[in-house]
Amino acid sequence: MTAVYVETDFLFAVAKSDEWLSEEVESVLAEEPVETSLLAYAEFLVAAYTEDDGFDFEVAPLVANMLDLVPLSSAEEEELLLAAATYLDSHDLTPFDALHAAHAATRYGGVLIGSDQAYDGRSDLDRRPLTPD
Amino acid sequence: MVVTANGSAWLSCRVESFVTVDDDPLKAVRESVGPTFEGKEIDDLREDARTAIAGEARREAGRKSEA
Numbered sequence: 001m002t003a004v005y006v007e008t009d010f011l012f013a014v015a016k017s018d019e020w021l022s023e024e025v026e027s028v029l030a031e032e033p034v035e036t037s038l039l040a041y042a043e044f045l046v047a048a049y050t051e052d053d054g055f056d057f058e059v060a061p062l063v064a065n066m067l068d069l070v071p072l073s074s075a076e077e078e079e080l081l082l083a084a085a086t087y088l089d090s091h092d093l094t095p096f097d098a099l100h101a102a103h104a105a106t107r108y109g110g111v112l113i114g115s116d117q118a119y120d121g122r123s124d125l126d127r128r129p130l131t132p133d
Numbered sequence: 134m135v136v137t138a139n140g141s142a143w144l145s146c147r148v149e150s151f152v153t154v155d156d157d158p159l160k161a162v163r164e165s166v167g168p169t170f171e172g173k174e175i176d177d178l179r180e181d182a183r184t185a186i187a188g189e190a191r192r193e194a195g196r197k198s199e200a
Contacts, residue, residue, distance in 0.1 A: 008179055008182070009175050009176075009179060012170065012175045012178050012179070013175060014159065014162060015162055015163060015166040015169075015170060016163075016166070016170045016171075016175070017163040018171060018172075021175065026159070029159070042186075043179065043182040043183065043186070044182070046182040046185050046186055046189075047170070047178045047179070047181055047182035047185075048166070048169055048170070049185075055169075056167065056168075056169045057165045057166060057167065057169065058165070060152075061153070061161075061165065062161075062162060062165040062166065064152050064153060064154055065154055065155055065158035065159075065161045065162045065165070066158075066162055068154040068158040069158050069159060069162065082152060094189065096186075096189055096193075116193070
């Protein structure tokens, strides 16, 4: 059966037990396969993140369970998202920094060219400055 | 298992240690998230996320132009 694409609203309804749509979501999950994109997960993570406090929960276990319910279209993307979630739990990174770091670490040998110093000091990342720091 | 292109043992170990799915993943997700989104409408959450993303993009662009 071909999966149905779901967007960020669906992820929020999965996560929110107080949401009136949560029962609808449960019905969809029971009836047909769904998939989403890294973009939807990025929006979900940004909504849960606050600059002062980060996340109120451990991200990687949550993402592992979410991916079981709402997978991405490829195993490679799921590995990338889990890597980003791991960075979020282990380092002081924003969701977008973590996704960039995960791309670099899982697909590009850890090498990343950019001016953001948030990636510095991590053994698995080799940031090369865009301009002299 | 995540095998990183540079064979990062740190990342592989960290990811592997977290890749466990609960028997009831929906319940686990809702328990993990807890009150994080409580009292917030889904439309507002989506709009807030997109506003934050736009702000992040502007900050990023600002950092690059300063560099």
